[in-house]
Amino acid sequence: MSLSPDEPVVTAISVEERVGSPDITVVVPCYREVDNVEPLVCALEDALTGRDWEVIFVDDNSPDGTIDVIRRLARTNWRVRGICRIGRKGLSSAVIEGILASSARFVAVMDGDLQHDQTRLGDMIDALARNRCDIAIGSRHVEGGDNAGLANAWRHALSNGGIRLAQMMLPVHVGDPMSGFFALKRDLFVRTAPRLSGQGFKILMDIILSAPEKLRVEEIPCTFHPRNAGESKLDAVVLLQFVGLILEKLFRGWLPLRFIGFATVGLTGVGVNLIVMMLLRSVGMDFGLAQEVSTLVAISSNFWLDNKLVYSDRRLRGMRLLGGFLVFLLVCAVGAWANIGIVQLFRAKGEGLGQASAAGAMIGVVWNYAVSSTLIWKAR
Structure with missing residues (x-):
């Protein structure tokens, strides 16, 4: 039977007839969105009328009580589900957990934050x-779309820069790869x-690059609305993580995103030194x-940048x-000692100073990364 253009493909069933999982799951990663949860559920109810759906909020243990609002709604509305993550942070990993918790x-x-146009779902x-x-x-970047909801020129520049960078990498044309x-x-x-990295904020790009086959993409024009409440998470860190994701995919996963970031921070440390x-x-x-x-x-600069950028999902406080800083000092001291030893070893075997220094530096950064990830910023 053919479908008319305006006929919904997925229809709803009553609560009394409810058996099994819904046909549609909307996954909403969130952090500090306490004032947006209830309005978003109401908006989804309007947008998905006549369809069989649920919403899964994945909250990174927000200190503002976001998960409490989600649980309160879930007690009276079977469509609302919540996952509270403790010791884990990040939009991409939250999306992965939310989707894998669905059977739709x-x-x-x-x-x-109600910036996405739920009426296009x-x-x-x-x-x-x-x-x-x-x-x-x-x-936002096809005919009929609009990104006026971005807060200021700086955020427009970040978004547009990421789009241009992503379009050079993608196997298919996507007008809004930062969506x-x-x-x-x-x-x-x-x-x-x-195959996903599970890091950073822009998981769409990760999915398209990691899919086992070339994907067919359709872009639905939508309006990007101003934020309803709370603060935007789009900043320079997001764009840096996005660049790291692109580099990881270029190296086909042989160099993890976190290692690329760690090594880049190490290079900035050379400049600081x-x-x-000279001063x-x-x-x-x-x-x-x-x-x-x-x-x-x-070393202090490297530690601060690693804690702020590379390990933002495991950030140390108090x-x-x-x-962590004291352990980092010790780790770097051992890494420097290993670097010197490797250089001397390669020089003794007749290698040039450039090759010996490069080998020593590589051993040093691998050591620092491995031990830092295991002892200092270990997953919790």
Whole structure:
């Protein structure tokens, strides 16, 4: 039987007749969205009228009581479900957990701040159900779309920069690869999930690059609304993580995203070391003392950037921050000792200084990364 253009593909059933899982799961990763949960559920009820759906909120243990509101709604509304994650953070990993907790045929992902146009969810699901595409994207950058809801020129620049970068990498043309509003069949996601990095904020790009086959994409024009409440999470860190994801995919997973970030921070430490050394020498400080001070400053800079950017999902605070810094100093000292030893070994075998230094540096950064990930920023 053919479907008319306006006929919903997935229809609802009554609560009394309810058996099994819904056909549609909307996954909403959230953090500090206490004032947006109830309005979003109401908006979804309007947008998905006549369809069989549920919403799964994945909350990273928000201190504002977001999960409490979700649980209160869930007690009287079977469509609402909540996952509270403790010791784990990050949008991409939250999306993965939310989708894998679903048994629905179709899964959609949207933010919890009411900026995504939930009225287009039906069109996105119908595009999948009619097999027009493998993934349907709510797009701000096709005819009829609008991204006026981005807060300021800085956020527009971040978004546009990420889009241009992503479009150079993707195997298919996507007008809005930075979108966080999309839908796909759950079985496709399950086949793709083992290949995902699970890090950063832009999981759509990760899915398209990691899928076992080239995906057919349909972009549904949508309006990006101003945030309803709370604060935006889009900042320079998001774009840096996005660049790291692209590099990881270029290396086909041989270099993990976190290692790329860790090594990049290490390179900035070299620059910090040289700048501080030159400044201290310019004011007459003894070379040996200047070297020690500049090294300490560079290590401190590396630790702060790693904690802020590379391990943002495992960020240390309070006394754990101090303890982590002391261990980091020890780890870097051992890494420097290993670096020197490797250089001497390669030089003894007749290798040039450049090759020996490169080998020593590589051994040092691998050591620092492995031990830091295991002892300092270990997963909890």
